[in-house]
Amino acid sequence: MIEFRNVSKQYTPDATALRDVSFTVAKGELVFLAGPSGAGKSTLLKMIAAVERPSAGQVIVNGQDIARIKPAAVPFLRRNLGLIFQQQRLLTDRSILANVMLPLLVTGASRAQAEQRARAALDKVGLLERADAQPLALSGGEQQRVSIARAIVNRPQVILADEPTANLDRASANKVLDALKAFHSVGVTCLISSHDEQMLDAAARVIHLKQGQLEVAA
Amino acid sequence: MTLWFRQHRYALAAALVHLRRSPGGFLFNILVVAIALALPFTGVTLLDNVRPMSEQLSVDPEISIFLKQDTPREQAEALAVPLRQTVRDKQAKIVFTPREKALEQLKDKSGLADVLTTLGENPLPDSYVLKLDAFRNAQAGGDVDQLAAQIRALPGVDTVQVDSAWVKRLAALLNVLRLALLLLAATLGTVVVAVIFNTIRLQVMTQREEILVSKLIGATDSFIHRPFYYTGALLGLCAGGVALGAVSLALRPLNVAIADFARLYASEFQLAPLPPLAMAGLLALSAGLGLIGALLSVQRHLSRLN
Numbered sequence: 001m002i003e004f005r006n007v008s009k010q011y012t013p014d015a016t017a018l019r020d021v022s023f024t025v026a027k028g029e030l031v032f033l034a035g036p037s038g039a040g041k042s043t044l045l046k047m048i049a050a051v052e053r054p055s056a057g058q059v060i061v062n063g064q065d066i067a068r069i070k071p072a073a074v075p076f077l078r079r080n081l082g083l084i085f086q087q088q089r090l091l092t093d094r095s096i097l098a099n100v101m102l103p104l105l106v107t108g109a110s111r112a113q114a115e116q117r118a119r120a121a122l123d124k125v126g127l128l129e130r131a132d133a134q135p136l137a138l139s140g141g142e143q144q145r146v147s148i149a150r151a152i153v154n155r156p157q158v159i160l161a162d163e164p165t166a167n168l169d170r171a172s173a174n175k176v177l178d179a180l181k182a183f184h185s186v187g188v189t190c191l192i193s194s195h196d197e198q199m200l201d202a203a204a205r206v207i208h209l210k211q212g213q214l215e216v217a218a
Numbered sequence: 219m220t221l222w223f224r225q226h227r228y229a230l231a232a233a234l235v236h237l238r239r240s241p242g243g244f245l246f247n248i249l250v251v252a253i254a255l256a257l258p259f260t261g262v263t264l265l266d267n268v269r270p271m272s273e274q275l276s277v278d279p280e281i282s283i284f285l286k287q288d289t290p291r292e293q294a295e296a297l298a299v300p301l302r303q304t305v306r307d308k309q310a311k312i313v314f315t316p317r318e319k320a321l322e323q324l325k326d327k328s329g330l331a332d333v334l335t336t337l338g339e340n341p342l343p344d345s346y347v348l349k350l351d352a353f354r355n356a357q358a359g360g361d362v363d364q365l366a367a368q369i370r371a372l373p374g375v376d377t378v379q380v381d382s383a384w385v386k387r388l389a390a391l392l393n394v395l396r397l398a399l400l401l402l403a404a405t406l407g408t409v410v411v412a413v414i415f416n417t418i419r420l421q422v423m424t425q426r427e428e429i430l431v432s433k434l435i436g437a438t439d440s441f442i443h444r445p446f447y448y449t450g451a452l453l454g455l456c457a458g459g460v461a462l463g464a465v466s467l468a469l470r471p472l473n474v475a476i477a478d479f480a481r482l483y484a485s486e487f488q489l490a491p492l493p494p495l496a497m498a499g500l501l502a503l504s505a506g507l508g509l510i511g512a513l514l515s516v517q518r519h520l521s522r523l524n
Contacts, residue, residue: 049434072438079436089431093239105228106437108221150435 001027001158001189002048007057009043009212017043018212020057025191027157030184033193034200035209041193044209045160048191049081050074062157079107082151082188084161088143090135096146097122097131103154121149125179141172148179152188159183161192165199173199229444233452236421236445244453247417251457252464254410255504258403259465265396266496267489280381281366283346289374291316294344297374301346304368311349317342343376407507410457414450414511421449422519429523439520446516447509454508458501466491 002025009018018040025031033041046052047059050066059066064077090099100121104114122128125145127138135143144164151159161180165173177199184190192199200206208215237244283301285294294314301312315323320342325331348369350362362380370378422429432442469489480487492500 051434075433075436075438075441078434083434089427089434091428091431093428102432103435106432106435106441108225110224111228154436 001025001029001062002191003058003060004044004047005058005060007047007054007059009040009047009052010055016212018047018054018209021209021212021214022057023207023214025189027189028184028187030181030190030204031192032200032203032206033191033209034195034206035193035215036195038211039209040212041209042162043212045162045191045193048158048160049083050077075106079103079154080157082148082154082156082159084144084147084151084159084164086163086166088135088147090143090146090150092135094134095132096127096135096138096149099135099146100149100153103150107154118149118153121153122146124152124182125149126175139172141168141175144168144172144176145179148176148183152183156188158189158191161190163193163195165194165196170198225441226444229441230448232445233448236425237449237452243417247413247453248457248460251410251413251453251504251508252460254406254413255457255461256464258399258406259461259500260468261395261399261402262496262500263465263469263489263492265392265399266492268392281348281350281362281369282377282379282381283348283369283375284377284379285344285346285374286376287343289344291344293374297346297372300372301348301369304365304372305348305350313347313349315345315347317344320345410454410504410507411511411514414453414508415515417453418446418450418512418515419519421446422515422523426523429520433523443516443520446520447512450508450510450512450515451505452508454511455501455505457508458504461504462492462497462500 004021004023007018007021008016010016021040021044033044035041043052047054047066048061050061050069053067061077062080064073069077090096091102097115097118100118101111101114104117105111109117119128119131122131125148127142127145127149130138130142135146138146148161148164151161159180164180165176168176173196180190180192194200285297294316298312298314305312317340321334321340324342325334350365366378366380369375429442469491473488476487476489491497
């Protein structure tokens with residue numbers, strides 16, 4: 001499903017984010033990316049979403065080589081990915097329902113269909129009753145759950161979460177993690193970057209990065 | 219096709235939502251663009267009103283032919299034959315006016331009967347008036363000049379006066395005005411495109427986060443660009459409507475002044491608003507300018523977000 005073959009990423013001659021990284025994530029796997037800040041976790045996730053392209057090596061996602069993918073094909077690749085960011089990146093000028101509807105509307109779904117599926121997604125993360133609230137009226141944990149709803153509303157094959165629990169208290173972090181595990185349990189491939197020790201201890205597979213290099217691929 | 223309509227409806231709705239969020243800015247932009255459009259629209263309205271008048275005036279140009287004072291009456295009357303030969307295939311009405319009749323007409327029309335009586339003898343020559351029917355517009359003025367030259371060469375002819383000369387001047391003036399209007403329209407059209415270019419630039423900056431998030435969740439470039447195109451076109455369309463409305467309103471006080479002036483020439487000339495089809499054309503042109511401004515702005519500013 002996701003394969004890194006000797007991937008390096010160099011932003012400038014002095015700034016190398018990844019060095020010769022190779023690993024594979026099979027379909028339906030739940031994999032954690034661990035490592036200190038600056039280890040290259042975010043760069044790695046950005047490459048899978050075709051936000052960044054490798055300087056060397058190959059990144060294969062759903063059979064597509066990210067280095068060679070045409071710009072016009074990138075949106076269609078991303079529709080099969082659910083992206084969750086550390087800073088939720090919810091649009092504050094509209095309700096959380098409208099935020100969750102957006103991935104469906106960009107694919108051309110009707111408004112009625114988008115609303116129905118967005119409500120179902122919000123229900124799955126326990127926020128249906130707050131559908132009409134504005135993002136800023138929600139706590140950090142709730143906002144992150146909204147961003148999970150937005151990531152899964154398109155029924156993606158892969159969820160990429162970049163430090164989804166970084167700014168949350170333990171209770172909120174557990175809720176977010178439980179939500180992600182719930183989607184993994186129905187066959188969604190999840191790749192989650194984190195430096196939350198408690199979260200990593202319970203993980204079946206952790207990929208450790210340090211200064212852009214693979215440390216341990218469990 | 220349903221998907222196509224749905225995406226366009228979404229883009230239009232998104233454009234309207236963003237415009238509604240900052241109504242003050244939108245109205246101000248409409249005002250600026252409308253002012254720029256109002257000038258060429260006024261020019262178009264004036265030309266549209268003057269054009270039929272000039273066309274009507276140019277119909278049936280007349281050539282007045284004054285014979286030499288000492289030309290005997292028989293020779294004067296006989297000149298009708300070579301005149302008719304000169305005119306040949308052109309439809310023309312030849313009217314002979316004897317000098318006595320011309321004097322009578324002058325006395326009747328000028329109110330100078332007493333003065334003319336003191337002259338003793340008739341100072342006016344025999345004359346012909348050629349009313350040409352084949353020259354339907356001022357562009358054919360060159361043909362009239364050629365004809366006048368031929369007539370001037372006929373024996374017994376003293377002076378030939380082409381009464382359509384001023385029509386030619388009017389046509390030339392209208393051509394200059396038309397060209398000036400075209401230049402003005404091009405300049406102000408560029409201003410409109412620049413204003414809308416900047417408006418869309420500001421909107422791209424305001425919606426930066428929305429654009430970036432949309433890209434990350436799989437929005438295509440056309441999905442992101444379309445609302446901006448609608449914004450530009452709507453802005454142009456609304457400004458065009460305001461400009462046309464302003465021009466129509468301005469015609470009322472202008473017509474009061476024109477009516478006073480035209481009355482001096484026994485005319486009832488009034489400026490009329492443009493016909494609906496021409497108005498629709500100008501509105502489409504305004505929307506088109508808005509669209510061009512948006513296209514240029516989106517191409518320049520959204521490509522930087524990639």
